[in-house]
Amino acid sequence: METTQCVTAAHKAVAAEEFIRLHHQENPDEGDPRPRLAAVREELAETGTYRHTDSELVHGARVAWRNSNRCIGRLYWNSLRVRDMRHLTGADEIAAACADHLRAATNGGRIRPTITVFAPDTPERPGPCIWNEQLIRYAGYPATQGRRIVGDPRNTGLTEAALRLGWPGGPGTAFDLLPLVVQGCDDKPRWFELPRDPEVVLEVPIEHPEGDGWQDWGLRWHAVPAISNMCLEIGGVCYPAAPFNGWYMGTEIGARNLADEDRYDLLPAVARRLGLDTASERSLWKDRALVELNRAVLHSFDRCGVAMADHHTEARRFMAHLEQERRKGREVSADWSWIVPPMSGATTPVFHRTYDETERSPAYVHHPQAHARARGEPLV
Template sequence: MGILQQRQDGQDRQEAARVWEAAEEFIRLFHRENKDAGDPGARLAAVRAELDGTGSYRHTPQELVHGARVAWRNSNRCIGRLYWNSLRVRDRRGLTDADAIADECFAHLREATNGGRVRPTITVFAPDTPARPGPLIWSEQLVRYAGYGDHHALTVGDARNAPLTEALLALGWSGGPGTPFDLLPLVVQGVDDKPRWFDTPRDAVLEVPVEHPDGDAGGDGWADWGLRWHAVPAISNMCLEIGGVRYPAAPFNGWYMGTEIGARNLADTDRYNLLPAVARRLGLDTSTDRSLWKDRALVELNRAVLHSFDRAGVTIADHHTESRRFLDHLEREERKGREVGAEWAWIVPPLSGSATPVFHRTYEDRPSTPAYAHLPGARERAQGRGLV
């Protein structure tokens, strides 16, 4: 046996040991939290046999549902985990080609939107296996707005998405009409395939026009701005990991907290950077930071977002309510004997943080599995497969 073969065999054994350790931990967790599942012994024996034969194993539908929900429960950066057990799981593990995956992603958006009453949903596609890696979704979220130009000379749109927009243009997309809110196509890479883009159907995306509750605040109307945002924040570039099995394409969503849109997406200087424009509309003194014009503009922009979603009948949370609910989640989990990890910088809202109860606590950022894990960049993953 050659040295390279010996090294490969050693790596395979290490990977098999890793998967078995994670599988055993998850199966025991599943049976402990699902009393109807009975004793885990028989299931563990079946998983062990499948691992020995194939190098991987297949979750039962019930295990997949519980694993996806617990991954949300374990998401240290999410303030909305009180609802973890309500996650709807769409099992699409049999799909590996880009066309079918794109169709199901758009179906996911329609079902999750639910006419504005947004439902937490995940769609799980084929996993990685020793025989082949699973499919990938390049797009950071299922719905993204184009950014034309680059981060240093952006002309129109969302600066965060300038690299993806550039990649799409290189893949043959002709671009949108050039508004600040052009919907980007979805980029999907099927198994053993090159990345392909798919136009996002208009009927799959509910968008909310953003207007101020006071109408012509500052003397100018907001409606003429054409501000809007989409209703469903569906993360699509994270890997769902359950019991040693990795699902690299598993888009999932909850619903928005208002500050995600009003204090970050529309306000960040490397996104839409709207605070100077809002301040001008409000007639604020922007000549000095001591006038607190940024703070006042930020509050009014967030008022506009919450007002607009409420008026449209679209689910959205405010940061004060969600902060209290997160503490309810902590108490509920502690009563069940489960420790809750959290990352303070993500849990504390980006607006009026010290006015919320989550600010006045410390948290331990402990990793737990199952989990949603960050994947390397799309281009790097594609290059690793020799596909670009």
């Protein structure tokens, strides 16, 4: 299997120097950057890559969060807990470390922003790869004749791939946990069940604050959104397996995962439960159902003591982040279409302004191979 580098060899030296200078500039205790730059240049000349120091890895991962144009929750970027697992290359040990990541991040519901960094790509071999979009995802069983997709339609490709790899499947509910599909260095993909332990996979039953029998729907969602199919790129070095998480903003679940027509598509069912007139969109039944679904998500996480932000609070925090970075003399890039919440956007302060969309490094970048694998094409 050929290695897929995020940057060309020619660009790596430039990217490495830019990052080392940035690291020393923002961490003056590191001293004069010139000796470190000389060492990196020598290592690049000999091996075609270089190894980050512990402090470089931590700072690089945190700055990648700071640079994440699509993330509204960057105010606490410098609090990211970095787990250095670069010595792990095998699928079984990576899967176990991913479970440990979830255990540390879940923290009994007091979610801690965490990243676990596995072995990088090198000229000799690619780093490991996690096929899952997130460490915790629900299966989407393909539609059969006369039957709709069961579960999350977003995950039909990965579900089919896992089944082809030998996963027996779950009980066939709308919320069957997918296994991790991990490809170690110089290895074939393998599947691993996550431990059935709430310390690892904490799930929140979704109920409405006014009751109304929502509990009989069996709705739930997992507590930790741990992105696992993006590559962490620091100074020209790519870490293709580097799962990271913050905490959920309520609209990610209530206005997207459970509400989108190509996901769980619950708005019609919520409207029926509320007795709304769905004959015409001018009744704003979708808007009213969306609000109640999001109320249910926030209420449920609060009831279970699981950390979650609402979109109004997170928008104010992002404005505080902008001001904090301005005082540091740093420009904040952002993608307006992602920063503005998918519900009541105009009621939040992030709506009424424009943003520089420059992409900066270090960064979390989408790894094309991971996307193809998540769709189950091809299975290699």
